[in-house]
Amino acid sequence: MAGYFKDLYLGVTTVIAGMQVTFRHLFEKNITIQYPRVVKEMYPRARARLVNTISECECCYKCQRICPVNIFTITGIRAGKDEDLGMLPSGKPKQMHILEFDIDFSKCVYCGLCVDVCETKSLHWEAPQEVCTFTRGEMKISFADMPEEEKQRLLKQEAEKKAARAAAAAAKAAAGGAKPGAKPVPKKPVVKKDEGENAAEEKTE
Amino acid sequence: MSIIQIIISAIYLVGMIGFISVFALVAIWLERKVSAHVQDRLGPMETGGWHGWSQTIADMLKLLLKEDVVPDAADKPLFKLAPYIAFTGSLAAFAVLPMSANLIGTDLNIGIYYLIAVSSLVTISIIMAGWASNNKWSLFGAMRAASQMLNYEIPVALSLLVPILIVGSLSMQELVGAQAGGFWNWTIFGAHLGGGSFLLLPFTILAFVIYFWSSLAEVNRTPFDLPEGESEIIGFQVEYSAMRFAMFYLTEFANMFLVSGVAVALFLGGWHAPLPFLEISPETSILFHNLIGLGWFVLKAMILVVIQMWLRWTLPRLRVDQLMHICWKVFIPFSLANVLVVSLLAVLQS
Numbered sequence A: 001m002a003g004y005f006k007d008l009y010l011g012v013t014t015v016i017a018g019m020q021v022t023f024r025h026l027f028e029k030n031i032t033i034q035y036p037r038v039v040k041e042m043y044p045r046a047r048a049r050l051v052n053t054i055s056e057c058e059c060c061y062k063c064q065r066i067c068p069v070n071i072f073t074i075t076g077i078r079a080g081k082d083e084d085l086g087m088l089p090s091g092k093p094k095q096m097h098i099l100e101f102d103i104d105f106s107k108c109v110y111c112g113l114c115v116d117v118c119e120t121k122s123l124h125w126e127a128p129q130e131v132c133t134f135t136r137g138e139m140k141i142s143f144a145d146m147p148e149e150e151k152q153r154l155l156k157q158e159a160e161k162k163a164a165r166a167a168a169a170a171a172k173a174a175a176g177g178a179k180p181g182a183k184p185v186p187k188k189p190v191v192k193k194d195e196g197e198n199a200a201e202e203k204t205e
Numbered sequence B: 001m002s003i004i005q006i007i008i009s010a011i012y013l014v015g016m017i018g019f020i021s022v023f024a025l026v027a028i029w030l031e032r033k034v035s036a037h038v039q040d041r042l043g044p045m046e047t048g049g050w051h052g053w054s055q056t057i058a059d060m061l062k063l064l065l066k067e068d069v070v071p072d073a074a075d076k077p078l079f080k081l082a083p084y085i086a087f088t089g090s091l092a093a094f095a096v097l098p099m100s101a102n103l104i105g106t107d108l109n110i111g112i113y114y115l116i117a118v119s120s121l122v123t124i125s126i127i128m129a130g131w132a133s134n135n136k137w138s139l140f141g142a143m144r145a146a147s148q149m150l151n152y153e154i155p156v157a158l159s160l161l162v163p164i165l166i167v168g169s170l171s172m173q174e175l176v177g178a179q180a181g182g183f184w185n186w187t188i189f190g191a192h193l194g195g196g197s198f199l200l201l202p203f204t205i206l207a208f209v210i211y212f213w214s215s216l217a218e219v220n221r222t223p224f225d226l227p228e229g230e231s232e233i234i235g236f237q238v239e240y241s242a243m244r245f246a247m248f249y250l251t252e253f254a255n256m257f258l259v260s261g262v263a264v265a266l267f268l269g270g271w272h273a274p275l276p277f278l279e280i281s282p283e284t285s286i287l288f289h290n291l292i293g294l295g296w297f298v299l300k301a302m303i304l305v306v307i308q309m310w311l312r313w314t315l316p317r318l319r320v321d322q323l324m325h326i327c328w329k330v331f332i333p334f335s336l337a338n339v340l341v342v343s344l345l346a347v348l349q350s
């Protein structure tokens, strides 16, 4: 019997205590952030979007090589000795034309390896409030700002150079008594292979 | 019954349906706001501008336009009928609710008795809905609803007996009329037995508390929302959609107002103002007498409705056995003893 009345007492007092708690919360400050009108600051170290400051990139391909999901498409061409492409932040002269620096950001796993490995710190994280896009295609970000004619000109120039080098090598081989089998293989840019892989992936998806 | 009376009744009926709909729209919005602020949120803020005031109107339009799905295996006539019976039951009870001095459907001399009887119709409609849906969870909800609502009828009726004993009438208007002239005359403060005022105070307050809590079970509100149990079985309306679901929702809120209205009429002075000078006497203006009375009635009922919401967002749901424990081992013995003591005092007084 005593237990019965103790239960009753507990029931009544705990209900009153609970109602006091909820009453206090009625007038407490809300935690809701009314998103489109009030935009919350992102944390400065948030990994939200990769950005490459192309003028500071030395086109070393390190980021491309370390990325576990292989989302970089980089094409660079070594500049001639007489060309002046400006300075890198480290004080060294910039040596590469960057024709193409694309990332397919929809595949990124946000591991941050590419940012760690970038020596010039040109590749970095930014934290904009809105990183969403409506289509996957919009997540393919292109950082290279080279105009199309310039790109074509450089590519042509490079092809000519290569042809010339190949011709020189062939001439050298012919002159040097021809080692059989040692064909002058022009070194393929890594990029080309990479693009092929990407294309294959796209098809299988 | 003359033709004029029929027309007046029809107008009152339509007015009552309109009142219930508007009340439901406001109350659902209020419920969302209360629940949101209890949880430190904001609730609806967009629709209609000021604090999302028209959110429920938009929701109602959405429900009206939705597809009305009737399950293949359902018992179709019963399934379709159930929500309307539920609403009819609660609307019929509004007929004897004294909204103001003249604003009452009909002042039956057994008004409160009729009200208790007819509001049980909701139980039948819930069983209909649960059974006809041909769905386990619906049936669980319906069984729980039946046991719970039938059990809690007893403490409700017993605790309503206390003001009836004090006033000595079953007519709603007489029950309200006896509480005129200031809040110290209200039944909850134990008036109307002459010098026995303070003597009755604990018993009337106990009766009010038991009535209020049992009425929560009657209208399936948390902590007694087992028939609905949104987080586990969803309940008897699990198969309902669109307009029929809206009908159940409307009934739930109509019942909330109904039980609060009964509490106001029987314990809290009905449409009388808490202080006599806040009323306009019928000699000055019969219209304003009624309007001010209606205002007080709705205000008091709304306060009780808000307390119901406040409780809902405070307490967790009970288990079925706890529910029965509270009904049979706490409310019923206490209200029985209460009725005995009050009737004894009433006899001694007279």
Ligand code: SF4
Binding pocket: A052, A056, A057, A058, A059, A060, A061, A062, A063, A064, A114, A117, A118, A119, A120, A121, A122, A123
């Ligand atoms: S690692 Fe940095 S510098 Fe090297 S290619 Fe990538 S972004 Fe450019």
Ligand code: SF4
Binding pocket: A050, A066, A067, A068, A069, A070, A071, A107, A108, A109, A110, A111, A112, A113, A114, A115
């Ligand atoms: S964060 Fe990781 S996955 Fe994303 S681009 Fe950099 S290395 Fe690749």
